Amino acid sequence: MSDAANLAQKALLPAGLRDLLPPDAEHEAGIVGRVMAEFAAHGYERVKPPLIEFEEALLSGPGAALAQQTFRIMDPVSQRMMGVRSDMTTQVARIAASRLGNAPRPLRLSYAGQVLRVKGSQLRPERQFGQVGAELIGADVVEADAEIVLLAASALAAVGVAGITIDLTVPTLVPIICRDLGLSERAIAGVRAALDRRDPVELAASAGPAAQALTSMMAASGPARTALEKLNALALPPAAAAERARLARAVELITAAAPDLIVTIDPVELRGFEYQTGLSFTVFARGVSGELGRGGRYLSGDAEAAEPSTGFTLYTDTVLRALPGPELPRRVLLPHGTPPAEGAALRAQGWQTVSALAPVPDAAAEAKRLGCGHVFQDGRAVEV
Template identity: 55%
Template sequence: MMDDAPLNPALLPAGFVDLLPPQAEAEADGIEALMAVFGTHGYERVRPPLMEFEAGLLSGSGAALAEQAFRLMDPDTRRMMAVRPDSTPQIARIASTRLADAPRPLRLSYAGPCVLVTGSGRESARQISQAGIELIGPDSPEADAEIVAVAAEALERLGTGRVSFDLTMPPLVPALLADQPLDDATRRALLHALDRKDAAAVAQHGGAMARVLTDLLHAAGPAPRALDALRAADLPPAARALSDRLMATVGAVLARVPGLRLTVDPVEFRGWHYHTGVCVTIYAVGGREELGRGGRYLSNNSEAACGVTLRPDILLRVASPRPERPRVFVPAGSDPARAQALRAEGYATVGGLEPVADNAAEARRLGCAHVWHADHLVALD
């Protein structure tokens, strides 16, 4: 039996990648640009750990993430730990414990990596980056609108171009079906049809709610059309209350950000299972990849909260390219004060460690577009 061939040191597990220059710096700069916008709106930064004890991380709202969490044993305590697949439950934990006595509304922001057992949707990445905000305490359309407005400003700062915010109310479909005499098989078939936007199957399995569900299914799209359908729909009281809240949130968002591209899908119910109210998914116009998502939930199962999580790794694929810092080769023996002055002017200086015969050739070899010559900067062809 032959021994296994040595493992290629460049080989990584599926879904994990090395981020190389200049992409790694671009992502870091992009995250800081997002965080700067969050900070100007009073969202204070926290940094939860990458791993926590399983019993804490995957309880409460975190229970919905259990299937996506890597687990390992802590060799010190012999207790099981989990790597976070999403940051929101950690922010909820911080708010309900270490910041339980902090004044409300509590505005927190965060950024960092998360690790998933499997990639989500069309995405194969299992290590992802997140940057987001959570608004904890108030339960109002104005709070929902603030989250959307801050996210829109952050995306504009990053230069993502035209984006669309898709608002949904995941509890609406369960409220419509709560009192319907549907057997389990029919209910599953109906939910599958709604998920696939299959109007014929919705009409077949929807029972007394078939007409309403079909009308709402066809209403998905630009906010005015969807809201007209919601106003006209014959909804039971619980569903009407949810519909009114969705409409109020749309109004509050447009009052804060007039002209924002806003769509509404009244019968969309996908998302993290911990969401309890209005949710938002962000797309680049003309694209199908999610730039971010968020919504309303109960922090630690008890306190009203809403938030949005952006994906910097995806955002930078659709954002305008950020200009790279120009690199200058500074030959060995040059005045350090001049190199410092160049850095203050926005250049990256690459210092020579020993004299070379051809400074220009060395500059090109090291990826520099300029070389410092005696007392002036020379641009290379």
């Protein structure tokens, strides 16, 4: 094998994984930092869980829904199975229930890090990607739902994402209606599949006595005000009616706080909300393919001491697609022998300095070779 072929072979990465190079890696880090700063400004404190945990902890509670997406390895020290995190929400829930179990509620936590999944999806082929998110733990009030939705929108706006749309759903509505009408678990699974495909014929065949109500709910999608009018016209069992009322109140709070935010409703969306227990949402941006993030209400902690919680995760790769590319930094070459104080003064002014490690005959050519747009000459940065 030739040297070039050998080098190419070493650079080959598994499907769904990639290197992030300059200046994109720095750009991503800067965006994550600004999002985290927005979380902190709203009282959310950062936690940093480990990349790998014991399997039973990682896949308990809401983490059970991610079991098929989790890489597993044997810990050579403890001889116990471990899992590489595929989502950070479950780790934050563990921290809240254990290490911060005695902290005052509601607990506001934030996080940022990389996750790894067994396989990608059609919309997200990446298997490793960044997550940045926030969790509000220990509050079962609609004001908490609204706060989380508004925080997701404000964090994206803080980094310059335009045309944000929040698509609300209540994944408990369909199961409530199906069980109220006595549908079997098998029939409910068929209903879920039909709703995922938005297939009214399949829905009618699977839903039985629930077909009319679910077909009407499927049609009640769109801008929040219009969708709520259609939902309010439906006769729902008491538990479903209570969820509808909470959805309406959340919309009221969200639109009052952010009247320019686009809010839509899809009351039958279930895919991806397997462990959500109430109001949930997906975040989109105009002109961007795929979701920027998603979140919603869930129960954190063990079943014996589960806490009502809500939160969201933003996907950094999709967020970056919603933003202009990175601006090239101001880089200046410091010729060999430049006094350190001169470089320090330039960095204080916002320059990136690159020091020549040896004398060169043509400083301008060396600056260009090293990616510098300027060279330090006669006490100032001169463009090359």
